[in-house]
Amino acid sequence: MSSLQALCSGLPLRPLPENQGRWAGVPHAPVRTPGLSPAEEQLALRNALRYFPPDVQELLAPEFAQELRLYGHIYMYRFCPHIEMRAYPIEQYPCRTRAAAAIMHMIMNNLDPAVAQFPQELVTYGGNGQVFSNWAQFWLMMSYLSQMTEEQTLVMYSGHSLGLFPSSPGAPRLVITNGMVIPNYSSRTEYEKLFAIGVTMYGQMTAGSYCYIGPQGIVHGTVLTVLNAGRRYLGVEDLAGKVFVTSGLGGMSGAQAKAAAIVGCIGVIAEVDKAALMKRHQQGWLMEVTDSLDKCIERLREARRKKEVLSLGYHGNVVDLWERLVHELDTTGELLVDLGSDQTSCHNPFNGGYYPVQLGFSEAQSLMASDPATFKGLVQESLRRQVSAINRLAKENFFFWDYGNAFLLEAQRAGADVEKKGAKRTEFRYPSYVQHIMGDIFSQGFGPFRWVCTSGDPQDLAVTDQLATSVLEEAIAGGVNPAVKLQYVDNIRWIREAAKHQLVVGSQARILYSDQKGRVAIAVAFNQAIAQGKIKAPVVLSRDHHDVSGTDSPFRETSNIYDGSAFCADMAVQNFVGDAFRGATWVALHNGGGVGWGEVINGGFGLMLDGTQEAEQKAKMMLSWDVSNGVARRCWSGNRKAYEIICQTMRENKGLVVTLPHEVADERLLQQALGP
Template sequence: MSFQDEILQGIPKEIPPKKDYDKSINHAPKRKQILSSDEKKLALKNALRYFPKEQHKELIEEFATELEEYGRIYMYRYRPENEIYARPLYDYPAKCNQAKAIMLMIQNNLHHDVAQHPHELITYGGNGSVFQNWIQYRLTMKYLSEMTQEQTLVMNSGHPQGLFPSHKNAPRVVVSNGMVIPNYSSQDHWEKFNALGVTQYGQMTAGSYMYIGPQGIVHGTTITVLNAIRKIAKNRDDYKGKLFVTAGLGGMSGAQPKAGNIAGVISVTAEVNPKAAKTRHGQGWVDEIISDIGLLCERVKLAKSKQEVVSIAYLGNIVDVWEKFSEENIYIDLGSDQTSLHNPWAGGYYPVGLTFEESNEMMSKNPELFKKKVKESLLRHAEAIKVNTEKGTYFFDYGNAFLLEASRAGAEIMAPNQEDFIYPSYVQDILGPLCFDFGFGPFRWVCASGKDSDLEKTDAIACSVLEEMMLHSPEEINQQMADNIQWIKGARENKLVVGSKARILYADAEGRMR
């Protein structure tokens, strides 16, 4: 069946053959069992609502097995036969270009090179979902193929409610995700509702179909690292040979080593998942992978002595890096963290002292012990950072809830007023005063043709506009304008594209309009 016919088909009339579990794919960790016996029945009922009754007997056993084994019902059997990636706009079978563009972005979010856990429909962050199951994907793509410019598709946590009459100037899609009220719920409430199949966490750009791959965060990370260097450097000659230590290569965090290279530092990014590290290495987003902590120390010492620009992935736990570098007197200039600590108990953070496999097993079979281990690890993590910051390391929080969860674990990281943390956030200390306060923020575009030549044309246009704007820009934003021009000029050389032919640029209102 062709790609177009598969989309137009929607839900197959006949149950397709069962698919093998592909172990080469980076899969989401098995979720803990959180549903009661009656709630499991409800989860199965919710899953079966998409199918005619005569198919329920065959499907219910399979869905029950998925729920028991993985903690969720993904409907693996219904994964499409055709490869999922951002095709050129004209390849999509639809009645209007807006619908085709949305289909392109959905497929980009689920592309194996882009998505963190593609078979579980998770784009990044450990649980940032596009859909909850593969039938929702199929239904949504079919609705989009039928949509006209006088209709709007309403989405609720991956579930398409249907096409509703609207008008050509109305949104083509209205999306809501994660309808859980934080002040009146807990992480377990969300886990339960997700297991029931009634809500999902869409993150910022996964469940809204706007993710453009790790490039989507690399510009902001580059600006952050570059300006962090400027804060601590004595002069321009002092920029070279700076060491940046952080963690996370799975989703958005995969931007860190590339940003480090562009900013001109030595970066060490710890990652416990071998598949995530190897994916980033294969994509050219990290230069080297080292799995021995002793060899890592020697490599970093050499890089410092030569003032290299190099990105190193350490296949192991970040706590070991902070502790070992302190023991070896390896001075860390900059430090941060991008583990997914908004999701600490379900794969967002892995405790020190356990292997990746041991952690995943404990997470599923003994979640309370896993939670205890995570808290213990956060305490060690925070203490190791404190030891290094007392030597002069500049540590900043990157918005991943590290400081929040460390404080909840009992780490002594609160300021005397007991409201602020002892370390600044990147917004508070860097991007806020340098970019956000002046109206600069992430501006993304995608070349729907899928052509490199079109992306090069847009880069040239952006560069021309920025250079003209800089001629009359206020002095206080000259550095930002210069950084943006350098970013665009180096975009092709830095090989930023993963997935769709897209670009990101921190632009102000005038830049966006022009």
């Protein structure tokens, strides 16, 4: 068993650790099929060996070559550390700066087996969301962080530590870029090769920026989505007896079961991987499980009749479940589902993100590696069948939305009937949850703000929960508009439910959808509590990249941008740069995330509060920019709610001056000017 001190001492070379290969009893990433040429295989091996001195290369070369040919990537399993991987209290890390220790705390949380989807392959969530590309990169970064001073910045290129560079105390301590590939070469096929040869990495959103907080992060978003879907589609506040059907219990999708319980509906979630399903059941996130479709339908009917709160995991393929629901409708006339979505990792459909209904789980994994072309054909056929069943149910009083996982995009590419007549390029027959459900929230500046108590003490988290609740209650008492009040009330309910439902997995963290005012006020309250000793150690502020300003993603976060700029990435890049010089402790910019490689540019940050006045000033400056940037962009695109919010923000902050759009007063002018 290694110690934290040993973990920060650089790669263990003399002696080399024993190569224990892939561990039994933990889930592993699917075999990758990058299709490297012999010359590219040599390049991959050369790139891996450059982390090691010549005297060990002869031993490691055949070992790494075998990994490349067996698994499609060199993970360097020999160097997977023998330590309990978890978020240790910040004071235990051997560092020269607290900021470096806070970053270590976050990295080790992302690799905690209770949190990570495939911990030995350094995948946190989403099937391929890497923290690092290989274990040498992990050891190297931990060593650099332990050495780093307040006058250095660590630069990361897609998992690789380029080095420590002189900088100022006010600069970020860490700057991360993941997957920054030249646009013409940013295809999925090119990515597989570039990742295999070890020169780029898919960091998802918060995997490669070290800001993932376990499935709790998406529980809150799913709670808000399902609540607002009930309001919008069903016209109800109370979801008792309503049925929500979806799929996926692996990484982030594991949140769906807990969200169903919190909102009080009946959630039926299909999952093909029994290990993932049982993990959620053992964690208490999934109330019941069955591998019988008959029993699943029987239990659904019973819960619906009794208006029970239920999260039911079906061990099987979701296509079978959708087709059975169609069968029940056609034979009995009974519609057994009210709301539906999908959270398979469809951004990565041909490498383990989506399993075709025609094959069992093990068969699919085998075919995926041995015959990728046939596997792809089966996936696309399965997508067509799934959409066909959903389309039949949607003719009744059933509502489906895309959860931003590229499900409808991949279904369209597979030839499924998802077209919407007269639609814009980013629209399908069914809406993205951003377009119809969450879009107004982003336009008002609300998004997934989060924090981590680096002491690791649950009592510190309880204090932050109390402080955040008080801030929101005071804001309501001071008077806010009805739309903002509704979000604040939902958030207060969330904090109370989160504590009751024991949502912490990994680090002592909380997520809260908040607007600019709320984020700043909460940050100030936390910082003062640290200064007063009410919170025992620094608190790291962060957010999901899936936020107001952090992500340009035409099929998700910016799918409701209609001025033609949905495919432009200025907002996310500007956000990354602006956060860096306004006080962020670290910043990250990624290609890919959510809907997949080449489909999105997104960025995030970490900001450490340590109780100092300097930390408070950084929080006020950086958090204000981090929200206003996106609201201003949405305003310029023509969004009325964003227009109102940014105008209000300008009135409250005289230093903020935003260009406002003028509407075309008479639409006939356009036709007249362009007419024949």
